[in-house]
Amino acid sequence: MQEPITLSDAAAKRIAAILQAENDKTAMRVSVEGGGCSGFSYKFDLVDKENEDDLVLEKGNAKVLIDSLSLVYMGGSEIDFVDNLLGQSFQIKNPNAVASCGCGTSFSI
Numbered sequence: 001m002q003e004p005i006t007l008s009d010a011a012a013k014r015i016a017a018i019l020q021a022e023n024d025k026t027a028m029r030v031s032v033e034g035g036g037c038s039g040f041s042y043k044f045d046l047v048d049k050e051n052e053d054d055l056v057l058e059k060g061n062a063k064v065l066i067d068s069l070s071l072v073y074m075g076g077s078e079i080d081f082v083d084n085l086l087g088q089s090f091q092i093k094n095p096n097a098v099a100s101c102g103c104g105t106s107f108s109i
Contacts, residue, residue, distance in 0.1 A: 003076030003095075005066060007059045011081040011090060015062035022046055027056075027063040030079060030092070032070040040073060042092050 007015075015028050025046040033043050050056060053068040057079075066074060077094040 005055065005057060005071070005074055005076070006078045007057050007062065007064060008078055008080040009059075010083075011079045012059035012062040014081040014090070015064065016060055018046065019061065019063070024048055027065045029054075029065045029067075030070065030074075030090075031067055032073045042090075044090055 018028070019025055026048050027046075027050060029043075029045045029047045031043045031045070032040050035041050047065065050065050051067060054065040055068075055071055057064040057066070064079060073096065074092065074094060075096065077092050077096075080091050080093055082089055082091050
């Protein structure tokens with residue numbers, strides 16, 4: 001069985017704020033694509049509908065959708081939001097990634 005994917009409190013708070021400002025969007029979609037400096041990269045999109053095969057994560061007023069293909073690469077991951085001196089960004093803490101790059105959105109398995 002696949003390890004669950006979690007959403008940090010910081011990420012949930014930021015996603016809820018973004019969705020509140022975007023009246024026509026109901027969720028943030030996180031997906032894995034080929035490419036990036038380490039082989040795969042994460043993509044973040046605001047969407048207004050979910051697909052049948054989506055995993056739906058909800059915390060407070062935040063809603064995240066992950067498609068079934070991306071789930072294969074993201075099992076056990078935590079979606080986090082980081083706000084520090086380097087800037088603000090969503091980051092995926094993925095235990096399956098054997099390498100990642102400084103941008104925080106590219107990884108390899």
